[in-house]
Amino acid sequence: MLIASSLYPCVAVACLGLAYLPSAYAWGAAGHEIIATIAQIHLEPDVLPVLCDILDPPSNPSSQDPNDSAHLSASRPPCHLAPIAAWADKVRRTPGYGNTAPLHYVGALDDSPSSSCVFPGSRGWAGRRDNNVLAAVTNKTRALFGALGSDAEEAAEALKFLVHFVGDMHMPLHLTGKERGGNGARVTFDGRVTNLHTVWDSLLIAHALRIVPSNYTLPLEDAAGVEVHLRGAIYDPYVRRIMHEGFGAGVGPSEGAGRFEDDRWLSCPTEEERAAARRAKRSAVWDVIVSMLRFIRGWLGLGYGDNAGTMPSLGQVLERWWHTTGDEERWDSDGLCPYAWAREIHELNCAFPVWPPELDEHPSALLSELAEEHGCSCSDEAHDEHHLNTAAEHDDMHANSSGTPRPHPDLLELDTPRYAGRIRKRWLVERLLAMAGIRLAGILNALVAGDESAHLSTSL
Ligand SMILES: *[C@@H]1O[C@H](CO)[C@@H](O)[C@H](O)[C@H]1NC(C)=O
Numbered sequence: 001m002l003i004a005s006s007l008y009p010c011v012a013v014a015c016l017g018l019a020y021l022p023s024a025y026a027w028g029a030a031g032h033e034i035i036a037t038i039a040q041i042h043l044e045p046d047v048l049p050v051l052c053d054i055l056d057p058p059s060n061p062s063s064q065d066p067n068d069s070a071h072l073s074a075s076r077p078p079c080h081l082a083p084i085a086a087w088a089d090k091v092r093r094t095p096g097y098g099n100t101a102p103l104h105y106v107g108a109l110d111d112s113p114s115s116s117c118v119f120p121g122s123r124g125w126a127g128r129r130d131n132n133v134l135a136a137v138t139n140k141t142r143a144l145f146g147a148l149g150s151d152a153e154e155a156a157e158a159l160k161f162l163v164h165f166v167g168d169m170h171m172p173l174h175l176t177g178k179e180r181g182g183n184g185a186r187v188t189f190d191g192r193v194t195n196l197h198t199v200w201d202s203l204l205i206a207h208a209l210r211i212v213p214s215n216y217t218l219p220l221e222d223a224a225g226v227e228v229h230l231r232g233a234i235y236d237p238y239v240r241r242i243m244h245e246g247f248g249a250g251v252g253p254s255e256g257a258g259r260f261e262d263d264r265w266l267s268c269p270t271e272e273e274r275a276a277a278r279r280a281k282r283s284a285v286w287d288v289i290v291s292m293l294r295f296i297r298g299w300l301g302l303g304y305g306d307n308a309g310t311m312p313s314l315g316q317v318l319e320r321w322w323h324t325t326g327d328e329e330r331w332d333s334d335g336l337c338p339y340a341w342a343r344e345i346h347e348l349n350c351a352f353p354v355w356p357p358e359l360d361e362h363p364s365a366l367l368s369e370l371a372e373e374h375g376c377s378c379s380d381e382a383h384d385e386h387h388l389n390t391a392a393e394h395d396d397m398h399a400n401s402s403g404t405p406r407p408h409p410d411l412l413e414l415d416t417p418r419y420a421g422r423i424r425k426r427w428l429v430e431r432l433l434a435m436a437g438i439r440l441a442g443i444l445n446a447l448v449a450g451d452e453s454a455h456l457s458t459s460l
């Protein structure tokens, strides 16, 4: 249900005579809820009650049921994070929240998976400075920390955004602007016309839910820490599977570790490493200035000086400067480093590759090229529109009356062993969902509980 309904909300915009069905948000609602559930499972015991109070402040704290917080949390959590996980997608089209749309993604101007992945590359990021998902993760963490215990309403909103944006930044196509993060890249999946973004948002997860072994419909033995956080959702068996096979929840001591045992998802570059990167940048800037002075001297006929031969050319220096001029590390700190985390995930677009190379050879696949041919301005639509150009109405006619879809002759099919099969075999989607959950839990644990909080707050 969740998945189906996340596919086709909103209004239709006509262009090119095709039906544009806007929607296809980051990790459809199910993906965001799964991430929030995994995060909730990994919260320290005293953190969830604090978050629940933020989301649903007790109307009269003094008359609170004394049984509530203490007893209840052992058997039943006071609230769940999953129901708020897709809120940020729901409000982005409502008055007052329109300017939050660009906070769901980030893209470098020159990024062009799968042939060349840059993050950000020589021309930097598209869009306004600090108006992207990486800056937003840091900003909302800071906002939540600042409002904790003082402004419940602001804290609640920051928490809802944070839960969502940490999810978004783990969806590889939210880290590239190419074809609006794949929204404009038409493909088929199991014979049905859709787009690359939707495959990642929803269809891979929908398929993963269908193939969960049936033993996961039962509660995990010896894993009460998982079971109390499940709500009877359609994805519960999938969460059990990720927890059991990925994190080893409910696994006996003799049965070996989970797949994620050795992963260190919470680590960030150290302050020394970040300082070294900043020094490299400063020296690159200095080199540019020196080179320009030399160039001007040479141009004025004053000669280059003795060591001119050892200096890089102005072109080389400018090139190096461009490549290091971004200061995206400003979003990162010792304990919270959205840029460093996202860099690896973005790389998947080329390395896996999440962006199928064949796509660029399919003449009718890329919407922006179609649009250019027809002199349509569709391609100027912002990434954030997340239009789902399925041309669904048109292409449903490819399905005959029995409802069986026929393969679309011109589009790339992605539900193949080579693409979707490899993703399943490598547990790529599960790994990204789990990684997002762990990082979200890490941030919330550090902010609300732990000794970490002092550390994280000073570095924010
Ligand atoms: C708290 O729990 C105890 C036992 O479970 C029950 O007897 C008592 O009435 C509860 N108190 C309130 C205020 O609900």
Ligand SMILES: *[C@@H]1O[C@H](CO)[C@@H](O)[C@H](O)[C@H]1NC(C)=O
Pocket: 129, 130, 131, 135, 136, 139, 140, 143
């Ligand atoms: C950061 O958050 C504050 C509110 O806490 C907001 O006013 C500001 O616009 C945000 N900046 C960005 C770039 O999101």
Ligand SMILES: *[C@@H]1O[C@H](CO)[C@@H](O)[C@H](O)[C@H]1NC(C)=O
Pocket: 213, 215, 216, 220, 244, 250
């Ligand atoms: C469920 O079955 C799968 C095989 O189909 C097995 O790998 C897995 O360990 C089982 N999970 C549990 C919790 O028993």
Ligand SMILES: *[C@@H]1O[C@H](CO)[C@@H](O)[C@H](O)[C@H]1NC(C)=O
Pocket: 400, 401, 402, 404, 406
């Ligand atoms: C619909 O397509 C299926 C598979 O291609 C085919 O077996 C079936 O006969 C078709 N039905 C009609 C009514 O064309």
